[in-house]
Amino acid sequence: MNHETPCPLNAVVPRPATVHPRPETLVLDADTTIAGEADAVRWFRETVGGATGLPLREARNGHITFRVTPGELHGPESYRMSITPEGVSVRAHDPAGAHYAAQTLRQLLGAGAWRESVVRTGPWTLPCGELEDHPRFSWRGCHLDLARHFLPKREVLRFVELLAAHKLNVLHLHLTDDQGWRIEVPGLPRLTEVGAWRSGSQLGAGPTAEHLARPHGGYYTSEDLLEIVSYAAEHHITVVPEVDVPGHCQAAIASYPRLGTDPHRRLDVWTGWGVSEHVLNAEESTVDFFRRVFDHVVSVFPSPVVCVGGDEVPATEWENDRRCRERSRELGLPEPAALHGWFLRRMAEHLRDRGRRALGWDEVLDAGGALPSGSIVASWRGEEGGKRAVAAGHDTIMCPEQEVYLDHRQADHPEEPVPVGYLRTLEDVHDYDPVPSDMPDGSAHRVLGTQAQVWTEHLDSPSRVDYAAFPRLCALAEVAWLSARARNFTEFHRRLATYHLPRLEALGVEFRPLDGPRPWQTRPGVPGKPR
Template identity: 45%
Template sequence: MPFTALPLLPLPVHEEHAAGEFLLSAATTLSCTPGLEPVAIGLQNALRPATGFHLMFDAGDADISLLLDPGLGQAEYTLEVSPGKVEVRGGDAAGVFYGCQTLLQLLPAAIFRTAPVAGVRWAAPACRVADKPRFGWRGTMLDVVRHFMPKREILRFIDLMAMHKLNTLHLHLTDDQGWRVEILRYPKLTQIGAWRRETQMDAGTDAGSDGRPHGGFYTQDDIREIVAYAAARFIDVVPEIETPGHVQAALAAYPELGVQGHAMEVYTRWGINYNVLNVEDSTVGFFNNVFDEIMDLFPGTYIGIGGDECPKDQWLADPRSVERMTELGLDRVEDLQTWFIAQMDKHISARGRRIFGWDEILEGDLAPTATVASWRGMTGALSAARRGHDVVCCPDNLAYFDYRQSELAAEPIPVSIPLTVADVYGFNPVPPGLSPEAEHHILGGQANLWTEYIDSPRMLDYMAFPRLCAMAEVLWSTPEKNLPGFSTRLEAHLSRLDAVGVEYRQSAGPLPWQQRPGIKGRPETVAERAAHIAKIVASIES
């Protein structure tokens, strides 16, 4: 028997094939266990547009039944399709939802279209699928700072995540180049900080700019809508507010937060910025107030506090910052970042939440509840897990989807090393060398979509897909790999993406309108990247 005869993605844990098929028709009925009504309505809404079938609810012996099963675990489901009936059973509502996603994939790809499709026989093969996720954190980080994505595009992206059984959207909401979330107590964060006068067009210090203002932000009502929309699809939204570096947009709005305290504009360049927050108690209080509003908007466990790429130069050169070190009993300027992160942690933890930061936060002592995003290779994951911290693995060489997808000269604005679908499929979020106890701290992983050079939803499609299909399978399915089998299922899955309208990268390379001729980017060789990572590893280990 082939590795899988069902074109499902991600690959389920177990499948059995049976004779016959279930035929969806205008007479098909739907029922559900009490409490599963939102999931049932979601399935009804997914099946109706392309088929034109209403799928009326029937409390009796319905054709499609959605059921809770206490014998199944969290997010676990079974799907049984026979010629006369479909049963989706889940250990919880999320499990039933994931079973419904699998059912949709068993139908013709046209089921994903949003208007009636004529001439299609809406049949699903008889089978039994038993499935559950490998990891609890199956995520995507979307940077909406460097290039703003309107709310409608966020909602569309959430739908695409749900289609792939991803469950965590990490929204990178603030940085040097913009502040994207309304904070009522500090209105200038968006009045001033959400807008920059122009945007860098290429990489490097000599790169030109487009001379065109750019900006946007989400109102608090927008955020509530995004969070609720995601929750209905069993996706948690994790906000990230950068501290104490990557903060020039905040400094443009409130200069008193900075070390130098003078007026500046929202940053128009890419790369690491030397302007950082000062370490006064008043600045800590400011960001505590910001996080209070953020926690009111985002009900999930994890609150991102950044912590990455924070230069210490301004602190070291500033007499008041050096004086603060003495006041706080700190021996090194590096300890100021640790102290600042600890203040955020204390405040956020007091509200029953957990901080989530990039692996630079490992450079100092952390509270046990701090969760680490390991992006500089897997060394941070090893270090954090061994120290008892939960970890989300997103190493740049396997999970940074702003990286170019081949060596082709036509790749748009090529960044760093090539990262192919096959490379992503080969990713294992559990680094070798961990004890079984430490392995339990690996929550899962995520793909990171930084948007310096992703300046439109069309380019987001190109950079995300189909690599995000591979990441979804890595994070859901068992660790065993079969690249030919995956490739066969992916080929079938692309027809679903076509139906949804995703402008994914073709296997042959970018289409003419996906190219960006004349913008050289910042490509690296594998050897250059390996040397850079080796330096990072040495700094982490020290």
């Protein structure tokens, strides 16, 4: 018989709002029963029961109970937990709160409860005490770029599990870009027959980057995406899809040349990184094409928010193409560059007519009134875009590249693999506050939350995604859950190093060690481009 020592009550990531430990412990064994909110009970029995070997039989008055009692608690996604030597009582505002309580219990059982199957037998113990917990923000997200490097469906499902384990509730999927189109659209087969595949990939960054002549690609069928959406919903995560327009569209134009500014030009799906000059034309047929795409997107994704992109849209082709210049005049626009905002507004209004809110990167604010009311701005070029959005009456998500882009380098370690972007350490991420100190009074509620960005130009495998995201995503989860004044990096670092990294290791996450990469995590000879 092997008895795992429980974690202390204050070992949870992200840290609960209030923690009141007691000296006793609760023993869970083959006779322990469970009851209450069906989804939390099912998840706990399947996941924790499967790892611990505990049968966790259901009973009318279980030793572990999950009850939904919304009137008693702080608000959405909140819960209150009492652990005594007799059992666990959870009161949650809603099923999401019950699920987060179940995730907290899993953490408190120790790393062994994070394995896929039983590695020890016997009873398990929980520390006693009371917890009260609720999130600071309603949008606690992570953006995952599937266009630059495709991830198999099983890896997306695993990423959902990792988000849920950290009480993150939004998965923003970047499904289309110059380098790949990843969503099957009925009746438009070339988007995946052509657009989902490229002949090679840029390897590294900067002037000495090379080219890897290895074909790459993949896409998700409608059934794949419905499965991802359903699996995420079981974990109380909303999947926000992104189809980027009217720039970052080379894969679409390669599939259907009539979408571009020169219908006679044949493009390939791009094999390099950066910003392609190839943009969509402004013909009504192209608007109809993407309306059709977005109609399929909303049929698959029930998310109330759909991202239309709108970032990094060069106007060069519009300015140099006779038909685009004529089209801008026909539309009464002041210049061809204004086609950017015109196209985005058409898509955003179409989504609004379908009952969805459009989300766009902060360039949409410079695109000539592109956003109808109710739209959301993702502030990535610093925080100014978010502040401008709020001033204009829009909600915003704070995701500045200087703070929360997890593909950027996380140390000045000499063997850091493919070091690109800003240096953002674990402490930097943990110290970030998504609500700027100079926000106008009464406007902070328009900051819906924050999300980390995981762009995959230089993350060409699941292990590279793990390395870039963890453990900094653990810090971002705490930023999204706790107020700035409630956070303490020294204390977080202790929880992480002592208790949480062993959990991730038991789960098989290939995270970056706190003291630098393991030898097999380095990328010798692959250049980066630090900023």
